[in-house]
Amino acid sequence: MTLNVKCPECDGEIEIPSDVISGEIVSCPDCGMDYEVVLTEDGGIELKPAEIEGEDWGE
Amino acid sequence: MKEISLVYDRIRWEEKALIKAARNENVDLKLVDSKGVYIDTLKEPSKLKVDFGEVVIQRCISYFRGLHITATLESKGLYVINPFDVSLVCGNKLFTTLALVKAGVPVPKTLIAFTDEGAFKALKELGYPAVMKPVVGSWGRLVALVKDDDSARALIESRKETRNALLQIYYFQEYVERPPRDIRILTIGDEVVAASYRYSPSGDWRTNVARGGVSKPCPLTEEVRETALKASEAVGGGVLAVDCMESPYGLLVHEVNSTVEFRGLYSATGVDIARRIISYAVEVARR
Numbered sequence: 001m002t003l004n005v006k007c008p009e010c011d012g013e014i015e016i017p018s019d020v021i022s023g024e025i026v027s028c029p030d031c032g033m034d035y036e037v038v039l040t041e042d043g044g045i046e047l048k049p050a051e052i053e054g055e056d057w058g059e
Numbered sequence: 060m061k062e063i064s065l066v067y068d069r070i071r072w073e074e075k076a077l078i079k080a081a082r083n084e085n086v087d088l089k090l091v092d093s094k095g096v097y098i099d100t101l102k103e104p105s106k107l108k109v110d111f112g113e114v115v116i117q118r119c120i121s122y123f124r125g126l127h128i129t130a131t132l133e134s135k136g137l138y139v140i141n142p143f144d145v146s147l148v149c150g151n152k153l154f155t156t157l158a159l160v161k162a163g164v165p166v167p168k169t170l171i172a173f174t175d176e177g178a179f180k181a182l183k184e185l186g187y188p189a190v191m192k193p194v195v196g197s198w199g200r201l202v203a204l205v206k207d208d209d210s211a212r213a214l215i216e217s218r219k220e221t222r223n224a225l226l227q228i229y230y231f232q233e234y235v236e237r238p239p240r241d242i243r244i245l246t247i248g249d250e251v252v253a254a255s256y257r258y259s260p261s262g263d264w265r266t267n268v269a270r271g272g273v274s275k276p277c278p279l280t281e282e283v284r285e286t287a288l289k290a291s292e293a294v295g296g297g298v299l300a301v302d303c304m305e306s307p308y309g310l311l312v313h314e315v316n317s318t319v320e321f322r323g324l325y326s327a328t329g330v331d332i333a334r335r336i337i338s339y340a341v342e343v344a345r346r
Contacts, residue, residue, distance in 0.1 A: 058120070
């Protein structure tokens, strides 16, 4: 089961897997924009632009 | 049992694997997105424990964010995996090298300089080719192979222009004659869990999986085990990935990672690393 959400940037269709975890990154297949999935308290799904890679990112 | 949390800022493959492993082991793992939290430093530890539990698996992709969260939680008596001192040392390549040298773990010849002037002198002593790395950074980012004076000048000048304080610290290592691979060894506590070879992708000499490096299983020989445990102990222990190279004189450790990415290692060895990390957290929580 997946859910489709509209890309805030280009209006493309982004597929969200049903077992998505808040904080996961999804990409718009049309424009390539990366979003972080935010699960709201009322069970809704919001997308916010993903953080851009910082110079201290890694392992 | 004390409550366990996972503190993150991005859900990578590894965080998903940890969440799944906790579910399979019937461990109630609290998920805390660090991007949305603030912590009052005067807050009673008992209030912090409501959100974070008492044992925290700190998995932030941003090193400084994770380090500061670890410092805060640890000062309130929470146990963080990995502890602050370990994260501090492992997050800085010079601090790691110093800890390894002190413990007698073999490392590549490493020189450190603090200005461009010192950097040129260090390179003169080390000779070419040399490897230049930022002291803080991961995934092979800005790791450069310096082949001659001209490329050295270009690299050092461009670092100077960035006005980034950390990039004014010059960390150089000898280029070790090695097969086109390095070895990653995962240690948890005093156990060696798995090891993989990481082969550099075509067109790059770096072996980082984040750069397209490919993982293959590596046998846990006595030398591999011993090197990994010594290196892990040298930086303070915990859940760690020890990276080393096969030099003509034996294994040389060049890095120890404290927020381990283990997707490549898992795909190469099939070892359920996520489950092992959760079990370790449970063991800590039972103490």
